[in-house]
Amino acid sequence: xxxxxxxxxxxxxxxxxxxxxxxxxxxxxxxxxxxxxxxxxxxxxxxxxxxxxxxxxxxxxxxxxxxxxxxxxxxxxxxxxxxxxxxxxxxxxxxxxxxxxxxxxxxxxxxxxxxxxxxxxxxxxxxxxxxxxxxxxxxxxxxxxxxxxxxxxxxxxxxxxxxxxxxxxxxxxxxxxxxxxxxxxxxxxxxxxxxxxxxxxxxxxxxxxxxxxxxxxxxxxxxxxxxxxxxxxxxxxxxxxxxxxxxxxxxxxxxxxxxxxxxxxxxxxxxxxxxxxx
Amino acid sequence: xxxxxxxxxxxxxxxxxxxxxxxxxxxxxxxxxxxxxxxxxxxxxxxxxxxxxxxxxxxxxxxxxxxxxxxxxxxxxxxxxxxxxxxxxxxxxxxxxxxxxxx
Numbered sequence: 432x433x434x435x436x437x438x439x440x441x442x443x444x445x446x447x448x449x450x451x452x453x454x455x456x457x458x459x460x461x462x463x464x465x466x467x468x469x470x471x472x473x474x475x476x477x478x479x480x481x482x483x484x485x486x487x488x489x490x491x492x493x494x495x496x497x498x499x500x501x502x503x504x505x506x507x508x509x510x511x512x513x514x515x516x517x518x519x520x521x522x523x524x525x526x527x528x529x530x531x532x533x534x535x536x537x538x539x540x541x542x543x544x545x546x547x548x549x550x551x552x553x554x555x556x557x558x559x560x561x562x563x564x565x566x567x568x569x570x571x572x573x574x575x576x577x578x579x580x581x582x583x584x585x586x587x588x589x590x591x592x593x594x595x596x597x598x599x600x601x602x603x604x605x606x607x608x609x610x611x612x613x614x615x616x617x618x619x620x621x622x623x624x625x626x627x628x629x630x631x632x633x634x635x636x637x638x639x640x641x642x643x644x645x646x647x648x649x650x651x652x653x654x655x656x657x658x659x660x661x662x663x664x665x666x667x668x669x670x671x672x673x674x675x676x677x678x679x680x681x682x683x684x685x686x687x688x689x690x691x692x693x694x695x696x697x698x699x700x701x702x703x704x705x706x707x708x709x
Numbered sequence: 710x711x712x713x714x715x716x717x718x719x720x721x722x723x724x725x726x727x728x729x730x731x732x733x734x735x736x737x738x739x740x741x742x743x744x745x746x747x748x749x750x751x752x753x754x755x756x757x758x759x760x761x762x763x764x765x766x767x768x769x770x771x772x773x774x775x776x777x778x779x780x781x782x783x784x785x786x787x788x789x790x791x792x793x794x795x796x797x798x799x800x801x802x803x804x805x806x807x808x809x810x811x812x
Contacts, residue, residue, distance in 0.1 A: 500729040508722055522724065522758055529726035529760050593802065600806075605770040606732060608802065610761050682758070686794040693801055699808045704777045706796055707784045709750075 432464070434548045435561030435627065435671035441473050441494050442546040442563035442667070449475040468548055469493030491550040498544030503532040510549075520676050523618060524549070524558060530611040531562050531670055537607070538597075539566025541667060556676045559625075565667040569630040582631030583660055590616050590628070590635070590651035592693065615672065617647050617689050620654060621680050625673035631666075634659040647692040710748045712786075713738055716755040725759035725792075731766030743771055743782055754787035764799045772803045 444452050452474055457465065462480040465471065471478040473494045492510055497503045507529055511521045528547065535545035547562040566572075570585035576599040579585035588594045595609030603609050612628075619626035619637055626637040638655040648654050716723070719730050742749040751767065753759070771779040785796055 500727060504720070504722075504727045507724065507726065511724075525724055525726070526758070526760060529724075530762060533726075533728060533762060593806070603765070603769065603806075605735070605773070606728065606766060608761065608765045608769065608799070610765070610802070614761055682791055683794065686791065686798065690794065690798050690801065693798060693805070697805050697808075699805075701808055703801055703804045704780045706780060706793075706800055708788055708793060709784055709786050 432461075433561060433671060434468075434550050434559050435563070435669055437465075437468055437470060437494060437548050438546045438561040438563035439665075439669055441470060441496075441548075442543065442565050444474045445496060445543055445546060446565075447474075452476060467491070467493070468550070469495075473546070492548055494546060494548040496544055496546055497532055497536070500533070500536060503529070503536065503545075506532075519682065520558070520674065523622075523682070524560065524674060527560060527615055527618065527672055527674070528562075530615055531560075531672075534611050535562065535564045535566065535668070538572045539564040539568075539667060540572075541566030558674045558676065560670075560672045560674070562670045563667065568665075568667055569628075581660075582633035583635070583658055586628055586630060586633055586635045587651055592649055592696065613649075614689065615670075616651060616654070617692070618685060619672055619674075620647060621685050621688055622675060624675055625671070627669075627671045629662070629665055629669040632660060632662050632664050634662055647688050649692060649696055710750060711738065711742060712750040712752050714752045714754065716753075719756075723755055723757040725753075725756050725763045728760075728762045728766035731763045735767050735770055739767065739771055739783070740774075743775055743779060746782070748782045748784060750784045750786050752786045753789070753792050756787075756792060757789065759792050759795050761795060761799060764795050768796070768799060769803055772800065773807070776807065 466478055466480045495506060497506055507525050511525050532545050541564040543565055545562055545564050549558055549560040551558050569589045570579055570582045573579045573585040573588050577588055579588050590612050592613040593609050595603050595607040597607045598604045616626055616637060620640050623639045628635045636657045638657060640655055713734060715725060718734055719725055719727055
């Protein structure tokens with residue numbers, strides 16, 4: 432089960448009275464997995480399945496609800512050692528969770544905050560991350576400042592660098608630049624990773640970039656991708672990212688590609704004033 | 710000239726990601742200094758990485774409000790290559806946005 436599904440289930444149930452949640456009898460293996468990932472705990476459900484708790488280092492991050500900026504910061508600092516991957520990869524994961532989590536806290540207006548979890552898959556040497564919220568969804572958030580008639584068009588705009596729901600002014604606001612999701616898509620694209628976004632009735636999936644050339648597109652529809660529409664409605668937003676630990680690109684390479692994408696978007700080529708570094 | 714030690718300001722972590730803290734630093738320290746025309750140092754010592762959101766929260770308003778003057782007054786100290794790249798990306802899109810507005 433991908434962590435995005437677990438996060439989804441937890442997000443659906445977290446605000447319900449536990450008495451109103453019924454989980455059908457599960458196979459022992461599934462039951463162990465769900466207990467281990469913290470589904471029963473987060474939904475405040477009792478379970479007959481007992482597991483011997485092991486330290487989670489190196490295998491998974493159990494389901495976690497994050498409702499404030501400080502909780503997110505604390506979670507990120509505690510989480511990085513849990514995944515036991517090398518420093519470079521842990522930092523990339525921290526980056527993804529930070530930007531995704533802060534997106535939820537700022538834009539979703541969800542009282543339940545963000546629900547997230549992650550797991551390491553040994554066979555594919557991949558870390559899979561899932562995050563869910565039951566907030567206003569991307570379409571409503573984007574439409575505060577831009578016209579997106581459909582959920583899919585809203586997803587497209589949300590992934591476009593420089594577009595944020597908080598303003599229609601170029602460069603964003605003091606707090607938002609509309610770059611967070613673009614950066615995450617860029618990380619996934621360059622690392623040939625899996626990335627999905629589901630909001631309302633639409634779904635966007637970035638397909639693995641098979642080319643060797645490092646090129647990012649501003650328009651997510653110019654990337655190799657698939658979309659689905661008219662899906663069962665998800666009130667809020669779901670994000671899934673798989674990070675292959677075999678081929679994580681160096682961070683500096685990634686930033687250079689992002690810089691290049693912004694450069695290609697420039698309408699004027701006047702020289703920029705440089706920062707003073709000492 | 711004030712020196713803003715970001716490592717201490719963000720809770721002694723090497724990953725600068727909390728943009729709410731970035732905003733507080735901007736409002737309480739950066740903007741008051743710039744409004745007086747004073748130079749200031751943003752010291753990234755011990756910071757290994759910063760998210761785009763964090764850097765944006767620190768410098769977007771100064772650049773928007775004071776333009777090039779902000780970049781004369783703000784000195785970025787002890788930045789490693791990752792942090793430098795991120796600062797350059799953020800400054801790049803901010804200045805592009807301002808150019809587009811003026812064009």
